Amino acid sequence: MSPSTATFNASKLRRTVLEMAYAGSTVHIACAFSIIELLAVLYRSHLRYPDNDPEHAARDFLILSKGHGVMAQYACMLERQWLSRHDIENYFSDGSLLKGLSDSRVPGLEVTSGSLGHGFSVGVGLALAAKLDQTGQRTFVLLGDGELNEGTIWEAAMFAAHHQLKDLTVLIDANGFQAMGKTEEVIDLGSIESKFISFGFETMSVDGHDEAQIHARLEALRNSTSRAPKALVARTVKGRGVSFMEHDNRWHYTRLDAESYARAIQQLSEGKA
Template sequence: MSPSAATFDASRLRRTVLDMAYAGSTVHIACAFSIIELLAVLYRSYLRYPDDNPEHPARDYLILSKGHGVMAQYACMLEKQWLSRHDIDHYFADGSLLKGLSDSRVPGLEVTSGSLGHGLCVGVGLALAAKLDQTGQRTFAVLGDGELNEGTIWEAAMFAAHHQLNDLTVLIDANGFQAMGRTDDVIDLGSIESKFASFGFETMSVDGHDEQQIHAALDTLGKSSSTAPKALVARTVKGRGVSFMEHDNRWHYTRLDADSYARAIDQLSEGNA
């Protein structure tokens, strides 16, 4: 498939995540599944890479602050042909450049993240630089809802609103879980939409697995005349697409065996029939 023909089909992206996780006997499948549609829409319709070059100086920026979901981004990078099938099949093998967390040494990944709460700060810096240089570059930062427990998120949000970084869009993967339990049980966030609005963001919410809704909301936010930064709260399901992973936080750290891998692949195949 040529990069121009990439469709970023959600079922195929999830299959790639499963292939990687099984090949590398690694974790973080469910938190990658919850952001599949968000990344598919961004890569298909919004992220601009001149000459299809992930390191082009004029590129838009995708900041995966929830860096443990990086397999979803690797799957999109395979569609772009920035990664090869060999990279996928040898994930976590000796000599592989691909890690289980986002690593800026990989072309296409803008930040080294996984220690949560820092990605938005980097994104705000990039958005400010683009505004000062008048480059027109856009910055999209993907955060997890559990990550909003971190104080640095709100410091960055205040800074973004103060500097009127209207080309910054924050996408919150609100799947209701974090590593050690339900987000509301660890620290209840209340209304995420209201919080970002109170910090000076133009805010919308969508079903994070409905690509039409995501596209329409990003269009609305992108065309807004407001100078405020943007926030899109995406209500998602952790483990979306495989029934025995959905809403089961054990799949934050559970590894696939031959049986669970085969059952997961079968479900994706049936759903894509």
């Protein structure tokens, strides 16, 4: 499949994530699954990569601040042909360039993230540079809801609103969990929408697994005449697509064995995702 005809099919992307996780005997499957549709829509319809070059000077920027969800991004990068099947099949093996967290040494990944709370600030800096240089480049930052516990998130939000970074869009993966439990039990976030509105962002909500709705909201934010930065709060399901992973936070750190891998692949193959 050429980059121009890539469909970024959600079930196919989830299968790639499973293949990587099983090959590398690694974790963070559920938190990759919750952002599949968000990334599919971004890569299909909203991110510009002239000449399909992930390092093109005129590209748009995607910052995966929740860097532990990187397998979902790797799956999209395979569709773009920036990665090969060899990369996927040898994920996390000795000598592999692909790590379990976002690493800026990999073309297509803009930041080294995983230490949560920092990617947003990088995105704000890129958006400010694009505004000053009048390049028209857009910057998208994907945050986890648990990541909003970090104070640096809100410092970056104030800065973005002050500088009217209208081409900055923050997407929040609001799946209700973080590594150690439910977000409402670790630190209750209250209304995420109200928080971003109060920090000066034009803010919308969306079903984070409805691709048509995601696209429509992103288009509405893009076409807005407001000079405020944008926020899209996506209500998602951690582990979405495999029934025994959904809403089960053990799959933040659980590894696949042969039986669970086969069951998960079968569900995706049968269209039960």
